[in-house]
Amino acid sequence: MPEPVPQPVRPTxxxxxxxxxxxAAACALAGAAAALTLTGCSVTFRxxxxxxxxxxxxxxxxxxxxxxxxGDPVPEGYTRYPEGKVPQHVDDEWDLYWRTHTIDExxxxxDAPEEG
Numbered sequence: 001m002p003e004p005v006p007q008p009v010r011p012t013x014x015x016x017x018x019x020x021x022x023x024a025a026a027c028a029l030a031g032a033a034a035a036l037t038l039t040g041c042s043v044t045f046r047x048x049x050x051x052x053x054x055x056x057x058x059x060x061x062x063x064x065x066x067x068x069x070x071g072d073p074v075p076e077g078y079t080r081y082p083e084g085k086v087p088q089h090v091d092d093e094w095d096l097y098w099r100t101h102t103i104d105e106x107x108x109x110x111d112a113p114e115e116g
Contacts, residue, residue, distance in 0.1 A: 046089040055080070056087060063099055063112045079103050 049056045050067035057078040058065045065087075066078060074080055081087070082103075087095035102112045 046092070048089055049087045049095065057081070058098060058103065061102055061104055061113070063102055065098070079107070082109070 049065075053070050054067040055070060056065055057068055057074050057080055060077055060079050066075070068074065068078075081094070081098070085094050085097070087098060089095065100112050101109055104110050
């Protein structure tokens, strides 16, 4: 007697649905990656100057800085950055600026003393 020919196994409806979801998700990710590549867009993550719940302060007469918990007073020897000139992220406009400038004891913005 001839051997029976195996019949293909048909996936269950649930297995078919899972496969469609996985395929759709893979296509969406591939499409998003292609769109970013074609537009020349890249995602960059920038380090924050201070963590959430903190504010930055700078050393009076020097270029040092620190982070202080919201609600805590400015420590002695430090001052707040002038409004609108507060660095938010490492290497942003104001972070770079305050590397060469400081605030003196009279509260004036001045060139930072040269290291030496």
